[in-house]
Amino acid sequence: MYCALPLYHALVKAGKQVHLANLSFTALGMTGAREIHPTLFEVTRRTPAELRYFPEVYLSQFLHLQGFNSSVFAFEKRGYRQLQDGYQYLVDALNVDTVVLVDGGTDSLMRGDEDGLGTPEEDAISLAAVWDLENVKQKLLACIGFGIxxxxxxxxxHFLESVAALTRSGHSLGTFSLQVGSPEVDFYQQAVEFAHGHMRDRISIVNSSVLGGIRGDYGDQHYTERTQGSELMINPLMGLYWTFDLAGVAERNLYLDRLLTTESMTDVWTAIERFRNRLPEIRAWKSLPF
Known part of the structure; x- marks a missing residue:
């Protein structure tokens, strides 16, 4: 969600009406957020912030302080049926004509037969849900944080191989970079710092890494104890948005249709594992020859 903030800022300043929604890791049913549809909640600056981890409410508070609409929508982590229904309700209620999924990372482009898929459950179920939305003119995907x-x-x-394939099929829409000192990056950084100030034990790995790459950090840089013991590769490409027509990405995915009957995230994980176990071959890791 926070990785979408540079886009959000630019679109709002361009006069567009923009809404933020997130597939949440927060136990939304334990918050004071208003449930507006089954598994879909509206978080505002007045929502009680009693949980240790609640990035949506701190984003809402930050947006209010900056003079923006402070409503942030959050989906509980459920299966395809609930998520797709919640997305469709939100699209219809808000009269949305364009949906942009933003992936903090690049694993949303993994087809399913690669050596490593990253954390595919949330990306894949969101991809499936948005792909099937009705009454939406444009469905897009943006990835940021190359290397995370x-x-x-x-x-x-394998990510670059997917980009090449999407380029050949006409579904890659190009890249653009975030620059230090731009209003979009300043807004993004301030929002992340605001949230980190309230959740000091849950520093975001993704957002810290992206901001580090944007400001020129490089190599095995760590911003939270959660990454200690691993080797990171912070790099200048982390500040690039890679953009795609969502349909092209969804059509390349080899297991997306297996998620259409899922009711929970456990079902999603199980469906992906069953698909992987039945593959005749997993494509091996391939180092970049740079």
Missing amino acids: DAFHGVCHA
Whole structure:
């Protein structure tokens, strides 16, 4: 969600009406957020912030302080049926004509037969849910943070292979970079720092890494104790948005149709594992020859 903030800022300043929604890791049913549809909650600056981990409420508070609409929508982690229904309700209620999924990382482009998929459950179920939305003119995917998913075992040669395939099929929409000192990056950094100030024991690995890459950090840099003991590769490419037509990404995914009957995230994980176990071959890790 926070990785979408540079885009959010630019679009709002361009006069667009923009809404933020997130597939949440927060136990939303234990918060004071208003449930507006089964598994879909609206978080505002007045929502009680009693849980140790609640990034949506701190984003709402930050948006209010900056003079923006402070409503942040959050989906509980459920299966395809609930998530797709919640997305469709939100699209219809807000009269949305464009949905942009933003992946903090690049594992959303993994097809399913690669050596490492990263953390595919949330990306895949979101991809499936948005792909099937009705009454939406544009469905897009943006990835930011090239190199972050090495922490989760993703082979970035396979990511670049996917980008090349999407380019050949006409579904890659190009890249653009975030620059230090731009209003979009300043807004993003301030929001992340605001949230970190309230959740000091849950510093975001993804957002800290992206901001580090943008400001020129390089190599095995660590911003939280959660990454100690692993080797990170902070690099200048982390500040690039890679953009795609969502349909092209969804069509390349080899297991997305297996998620359509899932009711929970456990079902999603099980469906992916069963698909992987039945593959005749897993494509081996391939180092980048740079």
